[in-house]
Amino acid sequence: MEMNVTDPASQTGTAPSPASAGELSLQPRSSLIWGGLLLLVSVVVFWGLLRAQFEFAITYPSDWGHTLLVPFIVGWLIWRDREKLEAIQPFTPSWVGLGISVLGLSFYLISLVGPSWFTVHHNARQLGFATYIFGTALLLFGWRPMRILFFPLAYLAVFGFTYTDRIIGYFTQQLQDISAYGGYVMLVVLGMDVEIQGNTIFIGENALNIAEACSGMRMLVAFMALGTLMAYIGLKAWWQRITLILLGIPVAVFVNMLRVATLGVLSLWDTGFAGGQFHAFVGFVWLVPAFLVFLGLMAIVQRLVVEVDDDGKAVA
Numbered sequence: 001m002e003m004n005v006t007d008p009a010s011q012t013g014t015a016p017s018p019a020s021a022g023e024l025s026l027q028p029r030s031s032l033i034w035g036g037l038l039l040l041v042s043v044v045v046f047w048g049l050l051r052a053q054f055e056f057a058i059t060y061p062s063d064w065g066h067t068l069l070v071p072f073i074v075g076w077l078i079w080r081d082r083e084k085l086e087a088i089q090p091f092t093p094s095w096v097g098l099g100i101s102v103l104g105l106s107f108y109l110i111s112l113v114g115p116s117w118f119t120v121h122h123n124a125r126q127l128g129f130a131t132y133i134f135g136t137a138l139l140l141f142g143w144r145p146m147r148i149l150f151f152p153l154a155y156l157a158v159f160g161f162t163y164t165d166r167i168i169g170y171f172t173q174q175l176q177d178i179s180a181y182g183g184y185v186m187l188v189v190l191g192m193d194v195e196i197q198g199n200t201i202f203i204g205e206n207a208l209n210i211a212e213a214c215s216g217m218r219m220l221v222a223f224m225a226l227g228t229l230m231a232y233i234g235l236k237a238w239w240q241r242i243t244l245i246l247l248g249i250p251v252a253v254f255v256n257m258l259r260v261a262t263l264g265v266l267s268l269w270d271t272g273f274a275g276g277q278f279h280a281f282v283g284f285v286w287l288v289p290a291f292l293v294f295l296g297l298m299a300i301v302q303r304l305v306v307e308v309d310d311d312g313k314a315v316a
Contacts, residue, residue, distance in 0.1 A: 038136070046108065046132075049125045056122075056162040062284070063162075066222045070160035073229060077152040088144050097139030104131025122164050130157035151232055159225040168221075175220070178253060183208075183260030194264070201260075206267045208260070223252040223287070227294055240301050247297050255290040262286070 043050060057064045078085075108128025111121075133156070137149050165172070176199050184196040187203065194203050201208040227248035231241040 038140075042133075042136075045105070046125075046129050048112065049108070049122070049129055052122060053161055060162075063222075066225055067160055067162060070156060070225070074152045074156045074160070077155070077232075078149065081148050084148050085145055091140070091145060092142040093140055094138050094142045097135045097137065100135030101132050101139060102135070104128050104133070104135055107131060121166060122162060123167055126157070126161045133157070155225075155228065155232075159221070159228070163221065175253065175256070179256050179260050182254070182257030183264060186257060186261035187264050190261070190265070192264075201264055203264050203267060208264050208267055219256055219287070220249070220252045223255075223290065224248055226291070230294065230298060234298055235302060240304065244294075244298055244301050247301075248294060251290055251293055251297070255286045259286050 053067060057068045105128065108125055111124035111128055130153075133153055137153060138146060141149065180196060180199045180201060184194060184201050187194045187201070192203060194201055196202070199209065224245065228245050231244040235241045235244060
């Protein structure tokens, strides 16, 4: 990490003046050294959280396996915008970031040891970690680079961790009801003799229970992670990105209804199809057409705005 000066004199061939106080310019080699050191310190401090998250992802790959990819996606997003970051150097570190990072670290430590009234669980530690990361970035780089770093860091905070049942329990129940009734309607449309009682669909002599695993909540989280990334890199205007992300919710819910209906049909041949690994496999298969539908929606949203040049001609 080297301190450099942004001085007009340096552009005219004269000797550069001493570095301005509070300004920071990163060179490639020093960036790697200091970045690696900061990463090492962060891993050591938050080792308990990171280890638990890794175990969640490995134990439940169909639900939370995507969290293992998020850190690499975040790294790629930052690397993708490296020229923009270089263009706004030198950075002006902000001491506000120090207060935010200390707050995040304190919150994380409190979530580990109590007190008894404080809910100690994975997502409380996640919040402390996210606050620490944002504060550290602000401390090192200042406010201007945060326009570029905000999305990658927010993406890591939101999609890089498992959500416990305490967090998603309410939404899971709502999605169970929607998935059960939607699957039931689709089976009726197919001409099958079915009945529904609560979250259980009766197909002939077989009963298909729409349990938490069928709610689609975890599928929704993974699909939203993918959709948010596509919206960010594929669209320019923020309102377009937000629109596409919101459209991803009904797409994911509808796909889960299709999964329930598919399992209902397959259960006529073998009730074992409605559970186990095959259950997760059917959900994965339906993600492929869902992804294609999402691409189509992105193309539509892109065409909602036509850019024109000074002569009034459309820009390709």
